[in-house]
Amino acid sequence: MKTIATINFKGGVGKTTSTWALGHVAAQSPQQSSLVFDLDAQMSLTQSIALNEDGNPFKNFTDWYEKAIAKKKTIFDALDEFTKTSSTFNFGINHDFIYRIADRYHFVPSVEDLYWTELEVWDREKVKFFIQRLLEKIRNSKNVPEYNTVLFDCPPSFSLLSYSILSCCNLVLIPINPDFFAAKGLNLLLSTLRARIEPFPVPKIGVFMNRAKPPGGGSSKRFSNETQRYLDDAKLVVKKVGTDNGxxxxxxxxxxxxRVGMKRAIQEGMPPAFNQQFSSLWQEIQSYL
Ligand SMILES: Nc1ncnc2c1ncn2[C@@H]1O[C@H](COP(=O)(O)OP(=O)(O)OP(=O)(O)O)[C@@H](O)[C@H]1O
Ligand SMILES: [Mg+2]
Structure with a gap:
């Protein structure tokens, strides 16, 4: 089971879109199952999955979701159970907790209660081990498949929950956009990561450019000059800060x-051009892991 956390402290760079898309392409390989968690209280991924292409609630999911809330089988209930009870973590893993988007592509939605995680009177030290323990339970459960890939859509901030993911994942995946903030944000994230997740070792880190612009006219270059410049800046930062921080x-x-098509891909299905791009990114990620 490989675990990947998509993170960037900057909002709107494509964390949610790419987490969903990678989960989707990962599940296309024969015999592979993937599981995606929405751990962002903004619930973007959960809401996108809940809506069909007309913007109407997608009944299968919304019916299932209401039941999950009523049965206390949400990610918040799992966290509550883990932190509030004395010793054993008795949260049952089954499909009341994990939704089946497709046969081999499964999903744990977010809930609004996650907004208040930081304010709950939970044992903060314990929260740090939550995802690690939850993944152990999922791995050992006979009620759900053996997931080859688990992806986490993280909020654009560093919370206790982010800590709990980053301290046990195999890859931190950072989408950046071709703008001035990309190199600045990377610098901040990479130079503080080690200190933030101590005493745990830092996972592998992979950065990719999202929302790249093509070159103008009949140019044979891969990207516009602007995209290329910001990509080169990002490479320099990753090399320098990566080396400085080991x-x-x-x-x-x-x-x-x-591309506009990506905006509605989660509701309408993945356009073929994106499927190709994300498959190629997925292959690179797999060889890196
Ligand atoms: N490659 C792309 N081409 C076109 N639009 C994109 C692309 N990637 C993301 N978007 C759009 O950009 C917006 C922000 O994307 P997304 O919600 O994935 O970002 P995010 O990093 O998860 O944001 P947040 O920080 O709020 O969680 C969405 O409207 C999404 O559809
Ligand atoms: Mg998001």
């Missing part, structure tokens, strides 16, 4: 282009 970090060669 990190295993790289920028992937595959970039995801900026």
């Amino acid at each position: 990190l295993n970090a790289k920028v992937f060669e595959t970039a995801i282009f900026d």
